[in-house]
Amino acid sequence: MTDYITLLKENDLKATIQRTSILKSIKQAGHINIDDIYEVLKEQYPTLSLATIYKNIILMQQNSVIIEVPINGEKSKYELKKDDHIHLICQSCGEIQDREISVKTKETLEISNFQLNSSQINLYGVCQVCQGR
Amino acid sequence: MTDYITLLKENDLKATIQRTSILKSIKQAGHINIDDIYEVLKEQYPTLSLATIYKNIILMQQNSVIIEVPINGEKSKYELKKDDHIHLICQSCGEIQDREISVKTKETLEISNFQLNSSQINLYGVCQVCQGR
DNA sequence: CTCTGTGCAAAGCGTTTGCAAACGA
């Protein structure tokens, strides 16, 4: 818990129970959308409102604590901020796995005349578990 | 025009003026969102309704005539269907450029135990024009 | 103690739906 408090303060945000809880639910799920955060947290905090989640998701995005993951045809999910990475999105079960962007891949993405800030790589397919069915 | 009629029929869709016009506006813009399609087309077809555009965008997506391009923090744009490619998204002017995915890049994205269907690569940065300011 | 954050309810908007009339094949 303490680590989320620190994380928030480092990014100029007050540490409230709502915010640390949201971060906790994101961390636990890996990638999660707003409705699911609400479902998870309202058990523990029955008075928590969706509006609060929306406000904080926007805020924590602006302050680089979390990152939006837009997914084809679905509501965006959110993940804790970390270095750019690849998302393996299973079209069968919906699971999202993270993979490092290899040095080789990075090199091949250096495009002349474009000053690259961040990269978003989503690979859609079928994960190992679902292949075994 | 004829080519859009063919394109639609090849994909099991009736060729209506609304549909060919939508495709024309997408082609011309390269990447465009629904509101902008509406803005462009209502000049020429004042009775065209937003509902019709929504219905057809969904339909043409399902029938693989067009592709959705989800963009961080913005409304999705749409492009004519073509092979997977890279989007260079300028965070300064909003322009989107397409680039081929090189064979080298493709190779580095072959991930074991994942059956890859399609890839979505968005690179956010500053385009050449905007760098020169 | 002060200022920011929360929760609730209402407002706002983008998107979808139902249906009669128009249209494509």
Added chain:
DNA sequence: TCGTTTGCAAACGCTTTGCACAGAG
């Protein structure tokens, strides 16, 4: 002609807003 598509208006559902109260620093 027959089944599909369109346009309109209403309905819907997600997201945002305003405000009084609670809570963090």
